[in-house]
Amino acid sequence: LELPMDYPRPARKSGKGGIVFGNIDKSMVIALKEVAKKNSCTINMLLLSIYSLFLNKLSNQNNIIIGMPISGRPHKDFETVIGMFANSIALPLQVENETSFPEFITQVKNKTLKAYQHQSYPFERLVEHIVKNRDLSRNPIFDTMFVFEKGEKRILKTSEFHFEAYPLKKDISPYDLALEMIEQNGEMSLNFEFNSDIFKWETMKQWQNYLLNLFKEVIANSNLKVGEYQLWNSTAQKKKKKKVNNTKMDFGS
Numbered sequence: 001l002e003l004p005m006d007y008p009r010p011a012r013k014s015g016k017g018g019i020v021f022g023n024i025d026k027s028m029v030i031a032l033k034e035v036a037k038k039n040s041c042t043i044n045m046l047l048l049s050i051y052s053l054f055l056n057k058l059s060n061q062n063n064i065i066i067g068m069p070i071s072g073r074p075h076k077d078f079e080t081v082i083g084m085f086a087n088s089i090a091l092p093l094q095v096e097n098e099t100s101f102p103e104f105i106t107q108v109k110n111k112t113l114k115a116y117q118h119q120s121y122p123f124e125r126l127v128e129h130i131v132k133n134r135d136l137s138r139n140p141i142f143d144t145m146f147v148f149e150k151g152e153k154r155i156l157k158t159s160e161f162h163f164e165a166y167p168l169k170k171d172i173s174p175y176d177l178a179l180e181m182i183e184q185n186g187e188m189s190l191n192f193e194f195n196s197d198i199f200k201w202e203t204m205k206q207w208q209n210y211l212l213n214l215f216k217e218v219i220a221n222s223n224l225k226v227g228e229y230q231l232w233n234s235t236a237q238k239k240k241k242k243k244v245n246n247t248k249m250d251f252g253s
Contacts, residue, residue: 001143002059003176005198012136016197017173020204022190024181024215029188031219038222039105043183044148048091049101049108050218051146051179054211056095057231066091067142067175070116089115090141097227101218104226138176145178171196179211 024032036046048066055064070087091111095104131140178193190211192204210231217229 001055001064001176002061003055003143003199004058006200006203007198009137009198013138013195014197015172015174016195017171018194018196018201018204019173020192020194020201020208022192022208022212024188024190024212026186028215028219029183029186032215035218035222039102041105041109045109045112046105047148047181048112048146049105050214051211052093052095052108053104053226053229054207054214054231055144056226057214057229058207058210062095064093064095064144065142066093067145068112068115069145069147088145091115095226097225099226101222101224101226101229139174143176145175147178147180147182149182150184 032046033043036043039046041049048068052064052066055066056062067088067090070089091108093108093111099107134140173193173195175193176195176198180189180191180193182189182191190208192208194204213232214229217224
């Protein structure tokens with residue numbers, strides 16, 4: 001994935017990173033769920049589809065691979081076992097401008113369901129099988145991760161204790177870019193974890209706004225062709241530019 005970088009990519013990935021926190025309000029979450037319902041898909045798959053469009057428009061690439069974490073507890077007997085049980089799946093997606101957005105959602109849905117069938121296959125073994133010449137400047141197979149969770153799953157209760165997730169500022173990132181969306185209390189987080197060797201914090205804030213605008217465009221009309229969606233509001237940009245050009249500057253006499 002070739003996203004526009006602020007700094008040249010180092011020959012070896014250091015793992016240094018940062019995180020930009022964001023949030024989607026309840027009204028937008030409700031509107032997005034309506035779009036998902038209309039297209040017979042889960043909110044997870046809708047958000048993944050929009051994130052794919054976002055990456056396509058930033059990189060100008062049609063073929064994109066996105067990683068997704070998968071719970072490594074396929075059997076009910078593992079639910080009460082303490083420990084890290086997780087795996088990753090790689091989703092190869094093709095984003096074409098002439099495809100309608102409903103058609104694209106269906107493609108993403110089918111790809112995701114197919115990938116779920118192989119979720120138990122160890123990601124490390126997949127890397128060994130596919131990657132012959134490892135590029136030490138990148139993560140193997142995919143450079144971006146999409147994470148969606150229900151916030152309730154991050155709450156752990158026992159007879160004596162009650163644990164909840166606490167947002168921490170991270171200074172590491174295994175990927176170039178990871179989008180984390182956690183739904184809780186009707187709202188949803190919109191967090192970008194990024195590789196600080198190649199991206200600035202300010203760039204991530206701008207990209208957050210791009211993604212938010214893409215959400216708004218999909219909510220306004222979810223039947224457009226993929227190529228018709230924009231990362232920024234061109235009308236608002238023109239008005240802002242016109243306002244600046246019409247502003248009289250007084251530099252004194």
